[in-house]
Amino acid sequence: MADQLTTGCCIVGGGPAGMMLGYLLARAGVDVVVLEKHADFLRDFRGDTIHPSTLELMHELGLLSDFLALPHQEARCLQVTFAGMQFIAADFSHLPTRCKFVAFMPQWDFLNFLAERGARYAGFRVLMQTEATDLIEEQGAVVGVRANSPDGVRDIRAPLVVGCDGRHSLTREKAGLEVENLGAPMDVLWFRMPHKSGDPAETMGLFEAGRILVAINRGDYWQCGYVIPKDSFAAVQSAGLAEFRARLVQTLPVFADRAGDITSWDQIKLLTVAVDRLKRWYRRGLLCIGDAAHAMSPVGGVGINLAVQDAVAAANILAEPLFCGAVDEDGLRRVQERREFATRIIQRGQVFIQQRVISGLLANANKIEPPWPVKLLKAFPFLRRIPARIIGLGVRPEHIRTPERVS
Secondary structure, three states: OOEEEOOOOOOOOHHHHEEEEEEEEHHHHOOOEHHHHHHHHOOOOOOOOEOOOHHHHHHHHOOHHHHHHOOOOOOOOEEEEEEEEEEEEEEEOOOOOOOOEEOOOOOOHHHHHHHHHOOOOOEEEEEEEEEEEEEEEOOOEEEEEEEEOOEEEEEEEEEEEEEEEOOOOOHHHOOOOOOOEEOOOOEEEEEEEEEOOOOOOEEEEEOOEEEEEEEEEEOOEEEEEEEEOOHHHHHHHHHHHHHHHHHHHHHHHHHHHOOOOOOHHHHOOOOOOOOEEHHHEEEOOOEEEEHHHHOOOOOOHOOHHHHHHHHHHHHHHHHHHHHHHOHHHHHHHHHHHHHHHHHHHHHHHHHHHHHHHHHHHHHHOOOOOOHHHHHHHHOOHHHHHHHHHHHOOOOOOOHHHHHHOOO
16 A cells, blocks of 8 residues: 655656746745655756846845855856857846846756755645656646655655646646647757867857857856757768768867867767657646646756746735645636746747758758848947847746745
């Protein structure tokens, strides 16, 4: 017989959405259990961009100074090279926020920080190595989660289950929620390159015919994302590591003296890109947020920050009903209504860039000309504020509305 645990809210997934929601609900006096299937948060090549909107939330919570004491790098602008033309694509210096930069921080540090701060509240529990395997349903409503743990099978019963378990969400699958697939023409290969004296200081994006590379300055190394056509990784591997290294150097010649450090495909991680969203984010007793509700393209690096915004909106709307012991479908519907518009706008922009820019570049081996938006950004610096605002703040940024209840 399964061990049984009862809580006020069961959150499936200890990523940015799950940990932020768990922290905010516990801060508001709700008893919360977060299920994380791994033994720790140490996974490489997860999204590491903390945008000004998220940093502003940390300020509102009184956590910003401690948060920025963690090791991180700061990007106050995004520099891009498109068909040989260098320009600044986004300038964050004009944002109406305390932090006018994107912080690059290992995601495990971000999650550990939230876990440690959440542990200061009596109602906050994170169960590591506890993997949800099924939903518990009664009379058409979700009333809990069944999970495998080091101590065996556990049933965690709660008035609300929140699926924060990413783009391959078990909760949305088990709940039978319908997914709308928007498509993605590319996948991304993530790997590291050593950072050496004399290297450029800025995070870089390079867009050339047949090649797209993002290189993020992480202090002592570059975190690189090499974009390839969808489902072409097997073909890239068949061509061999030597060919991959040659294409890497052709794209970014500064790596010529260290491309040989890549000696195995094990050093390269495949990110299978998906862009989708649920038509309905909830059913009675269950809500999905973050990538479980809407998988984002890596374009703009906004996935973490949208997930955090979802968590803040969900806490703002649901903390009081959960504190009182119950939440109805109207509250879950309000969360979707609050966040769906922002999701749709950002995804529409991502799909537009995928179709109009990325697909064409990957399919074109000939010389290309920078498109007119690139030329405008190059010619008129004030226009850089527009992508900076979209990337840095997003659409409909959230603010902390939940109270802090300390027992």
